[in-house]
Amino acid sequence: MSDRARAAAVFVVLFVAYNSNGREMGNYDSQPTKYAARELLLRGTLSLNYVVGATPQLAERPAFVAARDGRYRSAYSPAPAIAAAAIAWPLWATGTLDIRAPLGPNTIAKLAASVLTAAAVTMAFFTARRYMPPGRAFLLGLALGLGTGYWNTVSQTLWQHETAAFGLSLAVLALTAPELRVGHLLALGVGLGVAGTSRPQLAPVVLVLLAGAVARGGWRRAAASIAIAAGFGAALIAANVSWFGDPLGAMPLLEALHPRVHATERTFDPAAGGFIGLIFSPNRGLLMFSPIVLVAAAGIPVAVREGWRSALPWCGAAAIAQYVLYASYGVWWGGHTFGPRYMLDVLPLLIPLAAAGVADRRVPRAAAVAAAAALAWSMAVAATGAFVFPNERWNLLPEDVDRHHERLWDWSDTQIARAWRSGPSPQNFSLFQRAPNP
Numbered sequence: 001m002s003d004r005a006r007a008a009a010v011f012v013v014l015f016v017a018y019n020s021n022g023r024e025m026g027n028y029d030s031q032p033t034k035y036a037a038r039e040l041l042l043r044g045t046l047s048l049n050y051v052v053g054a055t056p057q058l059a060e061r062p063a064f065v066a067a068r069d070g071r072y073r074s075a076y077s078p079a080p081a082i083a084a085a086a087i088a089w090p091l092w093a094t095g096t097l098d099i100r101a102p103l104g105p106n107t108i109a110k111l112a113a114s115v116l117t118a119a120a121v122t123m124a125f126f127t128a129r130r131y132m133p134p135g136r137a138f139l140l141g142l143a144l145g146l147g148t149g150y151w152n153t154v155s156q157t158l159w160q161h162e163t164a165a166f167g168l169s170l171a172v173l174a175l176t177a178p179e180l181r182v183g184h185l186l187a188l189g190v191g192l193g194v195a196g197t198s199r200p201q202l203a204p205v206v207l208v209l210l211a212g213a214v215a216r217g218g219w220r221r222a223a224a225s226i227a228i229a230a231g232f233g234a235a236l237i238a239a240n241v242s243w244f245g246d247p248l249g250a251m252p253l254l255e256a257l258h259p260r261v262h263a264t265e266r267t268f269d270p271a272a273g274g275f276i277g278l279i280f281s282p283n284r285g286l287l288m289f290s291p292i293v294l295v296a297a298a299g300i301p302v303a304v305r306e307g308w309r310s311a312l313p314w315c316g317a318a319a320i321a322q323y324v325l326y327a328s329y330g331v332w333w334g335g336h337t338f339g340p341r342y343m344l345d346v347l348p349l350l351i352p353l354a355a356a357g358v359a360d361r362r363v364p365r366a367a368a369v370a371a372a373a374a375l376a377w378s379m380a381v382a383a384t385g386a387f388v389f390p391n392e393r394w395n396l397l398p399e400d401v402d403r404h405h406e407r408l409w410d411w412s413d414t415q416i417a418r419a420w421r422s423g424p425s426p427q428n429f430s431l432f433q434r435a436p437n438p
Helices: 001-020 031-043 049-052 056-062 081-093 104-129 136-145 161-175 180-196 200-242 250-254 274-280 293-306 311-328 342-358 365-388 405-409 415-419
Strands: 062-065 072-076
Touching: 001 104, 001 136, 001 180, 001 365, 031 049, 031 081, 031 104, 049 056, 049 072, 056 062, 062 136, 072 250, 081 104, 081 161, 081 180, 104 136, 104 161, 104 342, 136 161, 136 293, 136 365, 161 180, 161 200, 161 342, 180 200, 200 311, 274 311, 293 311, 293 342, 311 342, 365 415
Parallel strands: none
Antiparallel strands: 062 072
16 A cells, blocks of 8 residues: 555544544634634635624624724634635535535534644654654554544644644654755745744744754755745734734733633743643643653654754754743643643654654564553543543533632542543534524
């Protein structure tokens, strides 16, 4: 079987798995993005005036902001909405998808998120193939796609993470090329531009990987990547200034809500527990929900041995820089979510390390058994989140975790155990039901 056939299989398997629960798992913050995508298709605008006019209660939600141009807009980047509109347009243009139907925006969100996430993992497969045989690369791709929050979070709604994962996976695929050619450098710039504008919090990753491009290809050749990424950033800043009067857009407005919503006074608080919590917390720790990511540690000796002329240490450094930012954040647990939402942003960076660490070496039997057990646990937890969350109501009961942070460390009532005791979400398969137009 060729690599292209294996990559197609990865995409199809993941797309089917991501849509097998038949629902979109949105939240308060993600709502405006899917409506903006529909408005772009219907009316050629990213403003949400028609949406708020039809449902005035939406104006009370922080993610719907009355911009200074007199229009309601999403508090988040418009990049994911533009990407979603592009994905949905062929189906809408051919009459396959009725975006005016009551569940039209939900369908757009789920379709775009699942396509972008599956495509991101497919690119991760090609990245892994630079270091390891096809069979192992295929397995590593499935581990990323089905053994992490890519299944239960990133692929389930349109917001920021899915488009950022797509862009970052493209950038990592380009940077890990044995020799950086013009096409690789252009793809690197586009990937980082997409990732950075979709989720500006990824600025540390963007800067580190651009530095890696300079180290590997020299200033003159890396200038193309820098210029493209900077162009994406400049476009977002221009839109933010035009709409909100601030280069950061509506982000300062959202950060001002932390004392009331998240019971924290500071945007950055390194003493809040994030450095340990993002890795080991029973209810937000990456190793609790996806212990399979430990495979990436096998690549550390390889990265050290190859040095800075290789892409491996740059991917590792970018992952560490992003982890430090998120761990220092006052709301490091990521609000009401299933597992470590923030740490999902670093996963594309760990693929080269995992692939190089395992490569085609013979794996000791004990290590292979441990990896298989870790993968089985990771996939079981991810599937649980996809079919149960938020029906377990762990984030809200017995008390809101956003205001009672001690629950993040409660081993007697973990989110995973609660989800296993709960029934599947009653919203499952709702997108498979046809509803009449309003």
